[in-house]
Amino acid sequence: MNYKVRRQGIDLGSFDLDELRRRHALGEFSGAEYVQRDGMADWQPLDFVLQQGYHTTPPPVPKLAVSSGGPNPVFVLGAIAIGVLFFAGIGIFLARTAFQTQQLARNESSRKYSTAVPEAAVAAAKQPVVWTTNSLTLADVNRRAREFRTRQWIEGYRQRGQRNYATDAESITFLQTWIDSNYGGPEATNKLWLAKKSDQLANDPEVTDPLILTVAAVNSGQLEAIGLFERAWAGYLHSRHQAYPQIYANLMLASKSTDDEDRTGVRAAAVLRLLADGFTDGSFTPEDQPEIAEIFLHNWGERFFQSNAVSVCGVVRQAGSNYLWLANVLDGEREIKAAWAARGNGFANTVTDAGQQGFSSHLARAREYLTAAWQSHSAWPQAPDRMMTVALGDDGIDEMRVWFDRTTTAQIDYPGAWSEMRWGLRPRWYGNEASMLAFGRTAIDSGRFDTDVPRKYFDCLTDVESEMGTGVGHHIYGRADIWPDLQRMYNGYIAASPPDKSRDGWRSAYAVVAFLAQKYDVARTQLEILNWQPRSENLTGWGVNLSGMPLEVAARTGSLSKEIYTAELLFHADKMGEALVAYQKLQTVATDERTQQFIQLRLASLQTAKQLSTGDWMDFLPTQTDDASWSFSRGKVQPL
Numbered sequence: 001m002n003y004k005v006r007r008q009g010i011d012l013g014s015f016d017l018d019e020l021r022r023r024h025a026l027g028e029f030s031g032a033e034y035v036q037r038d039g040m041a042d043w044q045p046l047d048f049v050l051q052q053g054y055h056t057t058p059p060p061v062p063k064l065a066v067s068s069g070g071p072n073p074v075f076v077l078g079a080i081a082i083g084v085l086f087f088a089g090i091g092i093f094l095a096r097t098a099f100q101t102q103q104l105a106r107n108e109s110s111r112k113y114s115t116a117v118p119e120a121a122v123a124a125a126k127q128p129v130v131w132t133t134n135s136l137t138l139a140d141v142n143r144r145a146r147e148f149r150t151r152q153w154i155e156g157y158r159q160r161g162q163r164n165y166a167t168d169a170e171s172i173t174f175l176q177t178w179i180d181s182n183y184g185g186p187e188a189t190n191k192l193w194l195a196k197k198s199d200q201l202a203n204d205p206e207v208t209d210p211l212i213l214t215v216a217a218v219n220s221g222q223l224e225a226i227g228l229f230e231r232a233w234a235g236y237l238h239s240r241h242q243a244y245p246q247i248y249a250n251l252m253l254a255s256k257s258t259d260d261e262d263r264t265g266v267r268a269a270a271v272l273r274l275l276a277d278g279f280t281d282g283s284f285t286p287e288d289q290p291e292i293a294e295i296f297l298h299n300w301g302e303r304f305f306q307s308n309a310v311s312v313c314g315v316v317r318q319a320g321s322n323y324l325w326l327a328n329v330l331d332g333e334r335e336i337k338a339a340w341a342a343r344g345n346g347f348a349n350t351v352t353d354a355g356q357q358g359f360s361s362h363l364a365r366a367r368e369y370l371t372a373a374w375q376s377h378s379a380w381p382q383a384p385d386r387m388m389t390v391a392l393g394d395d396g397i398d399e400m401r402v403w404f405d406r407t408t409t410a411q412i413d414y415p416g417a418w419s420e421m422r423w424g425l426r427p428r429w430y431g432n433e434a435s436m437l438a439f440g441r442t443a444i445d446s447g448r449f450d451t452d453v454p455r456k457y458f459d460c461l462t463d464v465e466s467e468m469g470t471g472v473g474h475h476i477y478g479r480a481d482i483w484p485d486l487q488r489m490y491n492g493y494i495a496a497s498p499p500d501k502s503r504d505g506w507r508s509a510y511a512v513v514a515f516l517a518q519k520y521d522v523a524r525t526q527l528e529i530l531n532w533q534p535r536s537e538n539l540t541g542w543g544v545n546l547s548g549m550p551l552e553v554a555a556r557t558g559s560l561s562k563e564i565y566t567a568e569l570l571f572h573a574d575k576m577g578e579a580l581v582a583y584q585k586l587q588t589v590a591t592d593e594r595t596q597q598f599i600q601l602r603l604a605s606l607q608t609a610k611q612l613s614t615g616d617w618m619d620f621l622p623t624q625t626d627d628a629s630w631s632f633s634r635g636k637v638q639p640l
Helices: 017-026 046-052 076-089 093-109 119-126 138-160 168-183 191-202 210-218 222-236 243-256 261-278 286-297 302-307 309-318 321-343 353-376 382-393 397-410 415-424 433-445 456-468 483-496 501-516 520-529 549-557 561-572 576-586 593-613
Strands: 002-007 010-016 034-037 630-633 636-639
Touching (some): 010 017, 017 046, 017 243, 034 046, 119 397, 119 433, 138 168, 138 210, 138 243, 168 210, 191 210, 210 222, 210 243, 243 261, 243 302, 261 302, 286 302, 286 321, 302 309, 302 321, 309 321, 321 353, 321 382, 382 397, 382 415, 415 433, 415 456, 433 456, 456 483, 483 501, 501 549, 549 593, 561 593
Antiparallel strands (some): 630 636
C-alpha cells in the first residue's frame, strides 16, 4: 500500500509505509508532511500515520481530489502549451466545467463547515501555547540526536573499527557527513558527495568495516543495499562493535528484504539479544532514553516494536530502574495499540461489548504507565504526547489540551502533539472548522518563528480544506477570515529568516499563496524581491500549473491590468473567441516585457484551442529526432 506525500502544498512522491519510516528516520521527512493512502480521500499528518496508522474510522471525510505536481518550470512556454493542449484535447467543455467548479468552490469556501459550535473545542484551541525558557525545540533535539549518533558511529569507528590507513580519514568524513545531513552540522549540505562516496566505499575491496558498509548501504539503491547490509551483518559477527549499530543494520536489512517466517523469527531473536546487550555494553545510557523511545515509537525501530512489543518491553524492564521511564513509555504505547486492536476500526455502533471493554481496560493501563513516565521525567515530551492519544479515545478535548500543554512545555514544536491536537479538533472527533482555525491562529500567536510552530496554521488550513472537500487547485487562502493570518505567518518567517535560501523559500511560497488567493499585488511584491525568480520547488504540488505564475502576476498588476482582468474573465468563462480577440488587440499595445510575454503565451493557448476546436490537424511531432531538447511555439513542437 502506497502513500502520497505532500509538504506545504508540494507533492514529494509516493512511498510505501516502510519507505516513509526510513525517510522519517533519516530526517528527510519531518513528520509534519501530509500523506494520503491509495484509494482514500483524506490527507492525514505523517507523524499521526506513523504513530497510529492511517485512520479510516467514521464519519468519512468529504472527498479531496489529489493534486499533481506541476511540470518543469524551466520550459515555461512548453509547460503552459502542454497544459493548454491537454485542456483543448479533452474538449472545450472542460474549461466551462472548471470555471463552474471554481465558482462553486469559492462560494462553498465562504460558508462555515459546521453550524454547530463545540464550545469546549474552540476554548481548548484558543488557549495560548505553553512553554518555558527550558522548553526544548527541534533544533535542541537534533543536537542531542547528533551527539548520540556521533558516539555510536564516529566514536565507535575510531575505537573499534577496522581502520584501513588508505580510507580512514575519508571514512570518518563519510560518517560525519551522513550524520550532519540528517541532524545538522557543517557537512549538512554535502549530500551529493555522500551519495557518490557511498558508491566508492561500497566498491572498494579494502573497505571491510561493517559500520562503513552499513552507512554505505543506507545511501545506496534497493538492490545494492541488501548486499551491503548482508556484508555488514557478516562483518559484525567478527568485530568489536557495540550492539546499537548491529541492531540498526539488522532492522534496516529487514525493511528491505522479504524474509520468510522462520528467518523473521531468527532475526527478531537476534535483535532482542542485541537490545539486551545494548544496556550493558555501553551503547545506551539512561540519558539516551528519549532517543531510544523515538526509535521505537516513530523511527526505524517502530515496525519491529509493533511486531515484538511484549518482548521489547520485557527486555527494557530487565534493564533495571535506570530505564524505568523508557519501560513505562513503551508499555504505554503497547497498551494503546492493544486498545485499538480490541476495539477495531469500525463505526461506533459496530463495536462489540467485549471490544469496548478491552478498549477501555487497555487505555486505563496505558494511562497508568504514561502518567508514571511523565511524573518521573516531565522534561521529556514522549509520555505526555502519547497521553494525548489516550485522552482522544477516552476523556476528550479538555484533557487532550492538558497533555498538549505538558508536551509543549517539554518541547514546544514536538510534531506528534500538534498532529494529535489537530486530529482531535476535526469534526469527526470533538471540534469543527472554528476550532481548527482557532488552533492555527494560536500557533501564529506564539511568535515562535524560530520553530515550525507558526507554520502549523498552514496545516490547519489543509485540515479544513480536507474536511470541506475542496477540489484540485482550489484553496481557501483568500477568505477574509484566513488571508490576514496567512500574511502574519509568512511575514513572521520572512522577518525571522536569515537572508539566504530559507528566506527565499518563504518568499516564494508566500508569492504562490498570494497568487492563489488572488492577492496579486502581494504576490508581485514578493516576486520583485526575488527578481521574479521564485524557487522552482515552491511552484509544484498546488494542483494547478504555476510555471507561468510570475508572468501572470506581472500582467495582472502592470499597466494593462484592467484589460488583462477582462480578457481572463472571458478565457475562464470559455468564451475563447472573444478572449482571442481581446488578446490580439492587447498584443499591439505597448507595455512591459513580462506582460507582453504573458499575452503571447495566452495567444498561443487560445490559437491552439481554436485550431483544435475546428477539427484541424496539428503537427506535434519533431521535424528531427536527434535532439533531446524541445521548445513549443503556438502549439507546434520545434527542436531547439
